[in-house]
Structure formats: C-alpha cells, structure tokens
Amino acid sequence: MASNSSEISTDKTTKEKESVKEKEALTGGPSKIHRSGSRPQLDLSKAAIHGNFEDRNPTILLPNQSDDISHLALDIGGSLIKLVYFSRHAESLTDDSRKKSLSRKFGITNGNWRNYPILGGRLHFVKFETSKLNECLDFISSKQLHCGGIDSPMWRGTPQSDNTLIKATGGGAFKYADVFRERLGVSLEKEDEMGCLVAGANFLLKAIRHEAFTHMDGQKEFIQIDQNDLFPYLLVNIGSGVSIIKVDGFGKFQRVSGTNVGGGTYWGLGRLLTKCNSFDELLELSQKGDNSQLDMLVGDIYGGLDYTKIGLSASTIASSFGRTISENKELSDYRPEDISLSLLRMISYNIGQISYLNALRYGLKKIFFGGFFIRGHAYTMDTISFAVNFWSKGEAQAMFLRHEGFLGAVGAFMSYEKHGLDDLRAHQLVERFPMGAPIVGGKIHGPPLGNLNEKISWMEKFVQKGTEITAPVPMASPGTTGMGGFDRPSARGNILRSDASAALNIGVLHLVPTLEVFPLLRNPNMYEPNTIDLSHSELEYWFTVLSEHLPDLVDKAVASEGGTDDAKRRGDAFARAFSAHLARLMEEPAAYGKFGLADLLELREECLREFQFVDAYITIKQRENEASLAVLPDLLMELDSMNEEDRLLTLVEGVLAANIFDWGSRACVDLYHKGTIIEIYRMSRKKMRRPWRVDDFDTFKMKMLTDKKQQPYKRALMFVDNSGADIVLGMLPLARELLRRGTEVVLVANSLPALNDVTANEIPGIVAEAAKHCDTLRRAAEAGGLLLDAMASIEDESKATTVSVPLMVVENGCGSPCIDFRQVSSELAEAAKEADLIILEGMGRALHTNLNARFKCDALKLAMIKNQRLAEKLFGGNIYDCICRFEPTD
Numbered sequence: 001m002a003s004n005s006s007e008i009s010t011d012k013t014t015k016e017k018e019s020v021k022e023k024e025a026l027t028g029g030p031s032k033i034h035r036s037g038s039r040p041q042l043d044l045s046k047a048a049i050h051g052n053f054e055d056r057n058p059t060i061l062l063p064n065q066s067d068d069i070s071h072l073a074l075d076i077g078g079s080l081i082k083l084v085y086f087s088r089h090a091e092s093l094t095d096d097s098r099k100k101s102l103s104r105k106f107g108i109t110n111g112n113w114r115n116y117p118i119l120g121g122r123l124h125f126v127k128f129e130t131s132k133l134n135e136c137l138d139f140i141s142s143k144q145l146h147c148g149g150i151d152s153p154m155w156r157g158t159p160q161s162d163n164t165l166i167k168a169t170g171g172g173a174f175k176y177a178d179v180f181r182e183r184l185g186v187s188l189e190k191e192d193e194m195g196c197l198v199a200g201a202n203f204l205l206k207a208i209r210h211e212a213f214t215h216m217d218g219q220k221e222f223i224q225i226d227q228n229d230l231f232p233y234l235l236v237n238i239g240s241g242v243s244i245i246k247v248d249g250f251g252k253f254q255r256v257s258g259t260n261v262g263g264g265t266y267w268g269l270g271r272l273l274t275k276c277n278s279f280d281e282l283l284e285l286s287q288k289g290d291n292s293q294l295d296m297l298v299g300d301i302y303g304g305l306d307y308t309k310i311g312l313s314a315s316t317i318a319s320s321f322g323r324t325i326s327e328n329k330e331l332s333d334y335r336p337e338d339i340s341l342s343l344l345r346m347i348s349y350n351i352g353q354i355s356y357l358n359a360l361r362y363g364l365k366k367i368f369f370g371g372f373f374i375r376g377h378a379y380t381m382d383t384i385s386f387a388v389n390f391w392s393k394g395e396a397q398a399m400f401l402r403h404e405g406f407l408g409a410v411g412a413f414m415s416y417e418k419h420g421l422d423d424l425r426a427h428q429l430v431e432r433f434p435m436g437a438p439i440v441g442g443k444i445h446g447p448p449l450g451n452l453n454e455k456i457s458w459m460e461k462f463v464q465k466g467t468e469i470t471a472p473v474p475m476a477s478p479g480t481t482g483m484g485g486f487d488r489p490s491a492r493g494n495i496l497r498s499d500a501s502a503a504l505n506i507g508v509l510h511l512v513p514t515l516e517v518f519p520l521l522r523n524p525n526m527y528e529p530n531t532i533d534l535s536h537s538e539l540e541y542w543f544t545v546l547s548e549h550l551p552d553l554v555d556k557a558v559a560s561e562g563g564t565d566d567a568k569r570r571g572d573a574f575a576r577a578f579s580a581h582l583a584r585l586m587e588e589p590a591a592y593g594k595f596g597l598a599d600l601l602e603l604r605e606e607c608l609r610e611f612q613f614v615d616a617y618i619t620i621k622q623r624e625n626e627a628s629l630a631v632l633p634d635l636l637m638e639l640d641s642m643n644e645e646d647r648l649l650t651l652v653e654g655v656l657a658a659n660i661f662d663w664g665s666r667a668c669v670d671l672y673h674k675g676t677i678i679e680i681y682r683m684s685r686k687k688m689r690r691p692w693r694v695d696d697f698d699t700f701k702m703k704m705l706t707d708k709k710q711q712p713y714k715r716a717l718m719f720v721d722n723s724g725a726d727i728v729l730g731m732l733p734l735a736r737e738l739l740r741r742g743t744e745v746v747l748v749a750n751s752l753p754a755l756n757d758v759t760a761n762e763i764p765g766i767v768a769e770a771a772k773h774c775d776t777l778r779r780a781a782e783a784g785g786l787l788l789d790a791m792a793s794i795e796d797e798s799k800a801t802t803v804s805v806p807l808m809v810v811e812n813g814c815g816s817p818c819i820d821f822r823q824v825s826s827e828l829a830e831a832a833k834e835a836d837l838i839i840l841e842g843m844g845r846a847l848h849t850n851l852n853a854r855f856k857c858d859a860l861k862l863a864m865i866k867n868q869r870l871a872e873k874l875f876g877g878n879i880y881d882c883i884c885r886f887e888p889t890d
C-alpha cells in the first residue's frame with residue numbers, strides 16, 4: 001500500500017469539536033453523560049497522516065500521545081500502604097464506516113469518554129506492607145505511576161514539570177512525604193483520613209453492584225443496596241487501630257468513637273506471643289487453634305454448666321486468656337495456634353461489641369466493616385457478625401465490603417477534582433480478574449503487565465505456587481454452642497489462602513462510560529440476567545463441563561494463531577489460568593462477587609483475551625460462513641416459492657435448525673465429526689417437528705400476518721448468535737422477511753469474539769456477500785449504511801432511505817456468549833429507543849440468560865437446547881429440543 005506522511009494542522013479542528021460538544025452539553029444534545037471541565041486532550045503535535053493520502057479516512061499517527069495514561073492515590077497506614085491507580089490505553093483511531101453511518105442515523109457521538117479524565121480506563125488496587133516502603137516506591141516507579149497525576153501536565157500533553165501532586169491519606173502521607181519527594185520527585189497532597197474512608201465507602205456502595213455482603217455461618221450473601229435508603233450507617237474501619245464513624249450522607253459524617261485495640265494489636269501481640277513472621281501465618285495458625293486452652297469459659301466457672309439465667313452458654317468466653325492465670329504454665333507450654341485463636345476472638349468480639357454499642361447509641365441498624373484486619377477471612381467476619389447479632393438481638397446487621405482495606409485509598413482518589421467518577425453508575429463498571437501480574441520482591445501484585453514473557457514467567461511461578469492458590473479457603477463455620485459462644489473453627493479448610501492470590505479476590509475495575517442499561521427492560525431494578533442459580537449443585541456440573549471443554553478450546557485457540565511456539569505457551573498459560581479461576585470459584589463461589597453462569601462463560605473469554613488470543617474460532621467461523629453463503633441463493637429461492645404462512649414457519653424453523661452450530665456445546669462438537677456443515681444443517685432441519693418444546697409460533701404468526709397492509713413492527717432488534725449457518729441461513733433470511741414487511745432491522749452482535757459467535761465487525765462483510773444474491777438485503781444494507789464501501793450512494797443517504805427501510809448493525813457491548821441487559825453499548829441503547837420487537841437467539845442469550853427477562857416491547861426468544869441437563873432442568877425436555885417463546889406486550 002502506498003504510504004504518505006505529511007504534517008496536518010489540527011488546532012482549529014479540535015476547537016471546533018470542543019465548541020460543538022459545549023453546545024451539545026448545553027442543549028442536552030448527543031453527549032449524554034455529564035462532562036467535567038478538566039479533561040485530558042490528545043497530544044496532536046506532530047500528528048501525521050499515515051497510509052494513502054487519498055483515503056477518505058486515513059489513519060492518523062499521534063507520535064507524542066502517551067499510550068498509557070495513569071495516575072495514583074495512596075493510603076499510607078500504620079501497617080499497610082494501599083494504592084489505587086488508574087490506567088488508560090489510548091483509543092485506537094479506527095476507520096469504521098459502520099460506526100460512522102450509525103452515528104449519523106442515531107445522532108450519537110462516539111467516544112464521549114474523552115470528556116472524562118477518568119472514565120474509559122481501569123482502576124487497580126494494590127497493597128504493600130508499610131515496612132517495605134521501598135517495594136512500593138519501586139512499583140510506582142516501574143509503572144511510572146507518579147508521572148500521571150490528574151493535574152499533571154501529562155493530561156495536557158505538555159512535558160512534565162517537577163511538581164507532580166499525588167493525593168495521599170493516612171499518617172504516612174505526613175511521615176513519608178520527604179521520602180516520596182526524594183525518591184520519586186513528587187509531592188504528597190494530604191487528604192483527611194476520615195473524609196477519605198467515608199468518600200471511599202460511599203463511592204463503592206453506590207457504584208459497585210455487589211460491594212457489600214453479610215457473612216454468617218460461613219455463608220456470604222450479597223446485599224443489594226437501596227441508594228435511597230443507605231444513610232445513616234456506621235462505618236467501622238479496622239486497620240492498625242479502629243475508627244468508628246457515623247455516616248449521614250455524601251461528605252456528611254462524624255467520627256463518633258474508636259478503639260486502640262485493633263488489627264495492629266492482633267498482629268503485634270500475636271507476633272510477640274507466637275513468634276510468627278507474617279500476619280498471614282498468624283491468621284493461618286488461628287484456624288487450627290482451640291481457644292478454650294487459654295480462655296476462661298463460662299463452663300470453667302460454672303462447673304461445666306450453662307449460665308442460663310443470663311443467657312450464657314458454657315462455651316461462652318467469660319474472660320479472654322483468663323484460664324492462663326490458674327495454670328502454672330509458661331508461654332512456651334501453649335500452642336501458638338491456640339494463642340492466635342484466643343487473640344483473634346478477643347479482638348473481633350471486642351470490636352463487634354463496641355461497634356454495636358455505638359450503633360445503639362445513635363439508633364443505627366447498619367454497620368459496615370472495612371480495613372485490612374478483616375482480610376476476607378471467613379472466621380473473623382463470622383465472629384464480628386455473631387457479636388453484632390448477639391448483642392443487638394438481631395436488630396443490627398454487620399456487613400462487609402469487598403474492597404475492605406481500600407476505602408481510604410479510593411477516597412483519596414475521589415478527592416482529585418473533576419475526575420468524573422462522581423457520576424459513575426454500576427452499569428459503567430465491569431470487574432475483571434486478570435491473572436497476569438508483576439512480581440515485586442517475590443510477591444505477586446494485582447494488575448497485568450503488558451509484556452507477555454513476563455506474564456508467562458509469572459504464570460510459571462504461579463503454577464509452582466499453585467497449591468497455595470487453589471487451596472481451600474477457610475470456610476470454618478463457627479457453629480455456635482448455645483447462646484453466646486463459638487466452638488473452635490472446624491479443622492476443615494485449615495490453610496489460609498495466600499496473600500499472593502489477592503488478585504483473585506478483588507479485581508481490576510474497568511470504567512466503561514459507554515455502557516448503559518438497556519432502555520427496553522421492563523423492570524431494570526428486578527432484572528437478573530442468569531436463569532440458573534449457580535450457587536447450588538449446578539456449580540459443580542458447569543465447572544466440569546467447562547473443564548472438559550478446555551483441551552479442545554486450547555487446541556482451537558493455538559491453531560487460530562498458527563500453532564506457533566508462542567501460541568502454544570500462551571495456550572498452556574491460558575489453560576492453567578482458567579483452571580485456577582475454576583478452582584478458586586469452586587472453593588469459594590462468591591469469591592468474585594455474585595457469580596452466575598453468564599459470568600463464568602465471560603470469564604473464559606476474558607481469560608483468552610488476557611493471554612492475547614484475539615479470536616480462537618476465527619478459522620472455523622470463516623469456513624462456516626463460506627459454506628453457508630454458497631447455499632444461501634438456493635434457500636432464498638425455495639423460500640420465495642412459498643406462501644407467506646409456510647414461509648414464516650420455514651424461516652423460524654430455519655433459525656432454530658441453524659442454531660445447532662455451536663462450538664461451545666460438547667454434544668454439538670461431537671456431532672461435527674460426523675458430517676459436513678451442510679449435511680448437519682439438512683439433518684437438523686429435517687428433525688424439526690412441531691410442536692416444539694416451547695411453541696408460541698402461532699401467536700407470533702398472528703401478530704405478523706393478520707393485517708397485511710399494516711406494518712407489523714416498526715423496528716426489530718435481532719440479537720444474533722453464531723457465525724455460519726446460524727446467521728447466514730437463519731437470522732439473515734428472517735431479517736429479509738421483516739424488511740420486506742417494512743420493518744427496520746437492527747442486527748445486534750457481539751463487540752468482541754466469544755466462541756463462534758459472529759461479531760458486529762464481521763457482519764457487514766457477510767451482508768455484502770449475501771446482498772449479491774438478494775435485492776432486498778442489498779437495498780436495505782445500503783439504506784443502513786452497511787455497504788458504504790462496496791456500493792455506490794456513499795454520501796447520498798436520503799436517496800438510499802427512500803428506496804428501502806434500513807438494515808443496520810450495532811454492537812452489543814459484550815464479549816460473551818450471553819448478554820447482561822444492565823450493561824449494553826450506547827449504540828444499542830440508542831437503537832432500542834424506536835424498537836418494538838426484540839428477537840433473542842441462541843442458548844446463551846435466550847436461555848442461560850434472559851429466559852425470564854421481560855421487555856417493554858414484544859419479544860421472541862428462539863433457541864435450540866444443546867445440553868441435556870439444561871433441557872431437563874428448564875423444560876423437562878431433551879437435548880436438541882427447540883424453544884420458540886413469544887412474549888407480546890398486549
């Protein structure tokens with residue numbers, strides 16, 4: 001290709017764009033999200049056109065634009081340093097005519113995230129021991145986190161000055177200010193610690209869907225926070241010491257109490273008494289301990305009896321460590337395990353009690369506990385919950401936060417002005433759990449590295465340490481004995497999950513400003529995407545299914561990248577990483593928050609992406625597209641020879657039959673070894689027998705065919721599923737029928753590949769091929785701007801739209817075989833506004849998710865069930881049964 005390079009003037013264009021955006025903001029125009037005044041701008045200096053200068057949309061190189069803009073906030077506590085940092089990769093400037101014609105059609109602007117300094121990136125959470133400040137400084141320095149403070153010149157693309165300000169809270173912000181200045185050349189801007197804790201907690205409770213949970217008898221239960229009923233609450237932060245804060249609103253709070261007996265006390269006393277070398281070692285010891293060896297129990301005083309009159313059982317602790325006074329023993333006579341447990345219980349109970357008393361004092365029912373003392377430790381949480389529940393007689397509730405120790409750091413991050421985070425909503429946040437991580441001082445810390453080799457070597461270490469990561473989480477249920485006491489934790493699960501696997505506890509938060517709640521959901525607050533609750537026996541079944549599928553998936557993924565050594569290494573690493581995720585979830589299903597089958601299937605795709613597999617099924621998809629396109633003309637001819645009733649039935653049948661091409665289903669993959677694509681398709685069609693397992697076809701037909709003059713629907717959103725026969729011989733012919741009846745059709749497809757699902761980017765090419773055999777599709781695709789490059793009438797949209805209703809394509813915002821309607825792309829949300837029919841196709845989108853979803857318009861759910869267990873469970877049916885569920889609004 002001819003290449004050209006020349007300087008271009010960009011200043012004026014930028015200003016013009018800004019003024020349009022300014023106006024849009026004032027008039028409530030296309031940029032829908034509130035914008036902030038201080039925003040990053042692209043560094044356009046030395047911008048040059050790259051590629052053919054004659055191109056309508058040439059690639060523009062921005063040599064001075066930093067690829068990865070980051071910034072950072074710190075909470076430097078007495079025990080731990082917590083970092084929250086943001087990273088963003090520059091948006092690639094792509095030549096996407098589909099998107100351009102869409103924005104003309106729907107009037108949406110693309111990429112309005114540029115209005116927000118923070119949005120459109122990732123928030124990472126990392127911690128270090130304060131005593132190892134150097135490791136922390138090395139980490140910041142190696143990732144250049146100190147170069148990108150929000151007010152830093154980097155945001156504006158000018159060279160860096162010496163005075164970068166980094167927001168910091170906690171005592172260390174004062175104590176270590178000089179070290180930061182000397183080592184990194186940055187100034188720490190101090191933020192009030194209590195203010196940060198509150199700001200962090202309020203933000204997390206508002207923006208993250210399943211941030212808070214209760215923990216009783218070893219069971220986590222996520223709490224749906226009612227934003228209108230959050231305040232007042234009590235926030236108890238258990239760090240080195242304990243702060244107790246009454247929170248009345250955003251920025252409204254009062255530190256009402258505290259105690260010096262906190263996490264530092266447990267760790268400090270525990271270290272002295274047991275000679276442990278690390279906090280985790282101490283905590284792990286407690287899991288094998290028996291506190292009755294040191295504690296004086298009610299039973300010790302009452303000769304083994306309960307003190308029933310005041311409601312105390314024999315096993316209730318009457319006096320922590322009290323038993324040691326009557327025994328003539330030395331410290332060395334006690335087991336460190338027992339000491340650790342006595343200590344843990346003493347401190348947890350005490351904090352629970354003081355918290356309850358403060359809740360009582362202010363009439364508060366909700367108590368949220370944060371701070372790293374909790375460390376996601378089941379027994380600690382159960383002890384605190386038990387204490388609150390016991391003393392309040394069930395009136396007050398103890399809740400915990402997934403980002404427990406990061407409240408202050410998040411709050412410090414929030415204190416950057418104009419970051420745009422205030423308006424962030426749960427649907428704009430996606431949490432991911434990457435496995436790749438840099439190693440600092442032998443420890444593994446959260447975020448992924450860009451460099452794959454480092455990632456693989458990390459993976460190798462990870463596998464060596466695998467036993468730690470896949471070891472059972474302590475689920476010791478503290479079964480109460482009577483009214484006030486706990487038995488010692490059961491021996492089960494006596495290995496504490498290593499701190500090294502902290503990355504598998506809280507993930508990286510992706511901030512995606514373009515995600516929206518699907519506007520046609522009838523009841524968004526009640527919407528739950530997953531059909532099956534994974535928390536019970538289902539879990540094991542689906543884990544086995546995915547584990548068994550893994551070797552085949554790795555084969556496909558490696559083959560998709562030419563089977564090189566590098567691809568093999570990545571394939572291996574992917575398999576190990578995904579297996580580790582499965583093991584982690586198996587031991588603790590709620591480890592990553594509330595987790596359904598859709599999340600599990602998405603995790604697999606994310607994991608492939610993390611190991612840089614772009615599209616594992618690309619070759620299969622192309623082969624199936626070609627084969628299907630070759631038989632399309634015959635199918636269309638056959639359809640055109642039918643009367644309209646038969647045709648509609650054949651079309652729906654065709655969608656169901658073609659849904660058999662599913663490379664995610666074990667049964668189907670076995671089938672593919674037995675015949676060619678066309679043979680399987682024919683066999684599948686032949687087997688179609690009505691009534692289907694769910695068969696609402698007649699109602700749908702009535703709606704479509706009753707009044708011939710009237711257009712049945714104005715706009716249909718067709719959520720397509722797989723490549724090949726599924727789209728070419730199933731959904732496209734059905735789309736053609738709707739177009740003929742005057743219905744605008746929007747094909748909704750994945751933004752990113754998942755299994756053999758067709759993506760939005762691939763559809764214009766498929767449609768262009770199909771359009772060669774069909775005038776209806778060609779005119780509609782032209783009208784919808786899909787054939788801009790292939791056909792004429794490039795800029796003349798008015799001419800095109802008079803010829804036909806348009807066929808359009810939008811991306812759904814997902815990279816998964818399922819769809820969560822709480823988080824869809826803004827272009828889909830925009831297209832949905834005029835839609836009066838939704839067609840959901842495939843097992844992932846119509847059965848695993850959304851089978852129970854109700855919409856504001858008519859919905860048709862079409863799928864072939866390609867799994868025996870699912871067929872039995874959902875419909876009392878069999879594998880290869882078909883579902884045609886029509887849900888009209890009237």
Ligand SMILES: Nc1ncnc2c1ncn2[C@@H]1O[C@H](COP(=O)(O)OP(=O)(O)O)[C@@H](O)[C@H]1O
Nearest residue numbers: 077078079080239240263264267279371372373
């Ligand atoms: N790896 C660890 N090293 C030291 N303390 C830890 C560790 N993990 C959890 N903790 C506990 O967390 C406490 C610190 O909690 P944190 O919320 O970070 O408070 P601070 O801001 O005072 O450092 C420690 O006193 C200890 O009880």
Ligand SMILES: CC(C)(COP(=O)(O)O)[C@@H](O)C(=O)NCCC(=O)O
Nearest residue numbers: 662664665666817842843844845867
């Ligand atoms: C991942 C899938 C939901 C994709 O199905 P589709 O949406 O393509 O119909 C499906 O392949 C699936 O549930 N597979 C796992 C079950 C099995 O192998 O039987």
Ligand SMILES: [Mn+2]
Nearest residue numbers: 721722757817
């Ligand atoms: Mn699929």
